[in-house]
Amino acid sequence: MKFYDCAMAPSPRRVRIFLAEKGIKIDTVQVDLMTAENIQPAYLKINPRGIVPALQLDDGTLIDETLAICQYLEALHPEKPMLGTDAKSRAVITSRTLAMEWDGFLRASEAFRNSAPGFGDRGIPGLGGITAIPALAERGMAGSRRFIDTLDGMLGKSEFVAGTSFSLADITALCVVDFMGWLKVTPTDSHPNVQRWYRSVSSRPSAAA
């Protein structure tokens, strides 16, 4: 089993935190997004979608998308469950994890990839030749601010993003909030619930991953 990672990237960090929480070590290969190594032929041969994180099984099967990778790892290492323990908690964690991706990651990524120098033709993860759209960067910035507001409302109702225990939804939200920090969108005093939650999840040893 081989984990394709990029140490500076917010998206594969979710898998790194998941592994750290579980105390699992796996063979890791760094793919440098900054130099666009992910869209060079060598990596596209491994993952035609050109994205990290990706997990390659020993039989060659390629699994990308964080949720799928973590689902596989959780099946292999069920102790300390982070994807739920029954039908309802599993569905709620999946639902909230994907909400963090669509309402958070996507917005931050729109803002970052359509404005950052060096990403001028990489407006979509995994692809080259996608010209930046400045209006989309602006829409992504507004969406990022909206995300922090929404997350605050959510965390006013429960201790963690998907209920009473730490899950992949929290890992995803933490990586989104830190990604939004690059854009200078940060929780303020008007987001007391995000601040309380952030202090808790960011002080777990896994957050260093």
Place this chain on the structure above:
Amino acid sequence: MKFYDCAMAPSPRRVRIFLAEKGIKIDTVQVDLMTAENIQPAYLKINPRGIVPALQLDDGTLIDETLAICQYLEALHPEKPMLGTDAKSRAVITSRTLAMEWDGFLRASEAFRNSAPGFGDRGIPGLGGITAIPALAERGMAGSRRFIDTLDGMLGKSEFVAGTSFSLADITALCVVDFMGWLKVTPTDSHPNVQRWYRSVSSRPSAAA
């Protein structure tokens, strides 16, 4: 249990097909996206994200995101599995289902919502006040064409989108291909694998859902 649907919309159609394949009937409420009923206070009280499909459990728990809804329904009705049967097939189906969403649904949605009359301020599902970005509609059109090409390559290697059996990944891809038909992006004779697969999946009785 109550299913919030919109009969004309591509996204909740995935849940309708999943239910039809399983032979399950549940209480269904129509939410009219055309008149923006989904972003009116009554529906936002049920799902603050303003999107369909959504499933409300009898205890009030709200589950949105197709994958999460289907995960819950599959746990309740395990016969005729469409989310995999072991760790590997489950992870591959999740991975491919999400790839269909990010590389397919998102692209078609960018094209549709940033160009269709009546969606001029609904550039993102579940929100109002999001002004259309014409350049993003163009990017979405290019992405839709790229999706059909990529899907053809994928279906050249396996009978179904995620291997040898029909799964949620096929349901998602079918709904994406039909959605792209609205944009006049359709498989051609240079997509023989998509054509073969499309004939097969669209002729299943569930496709009428």
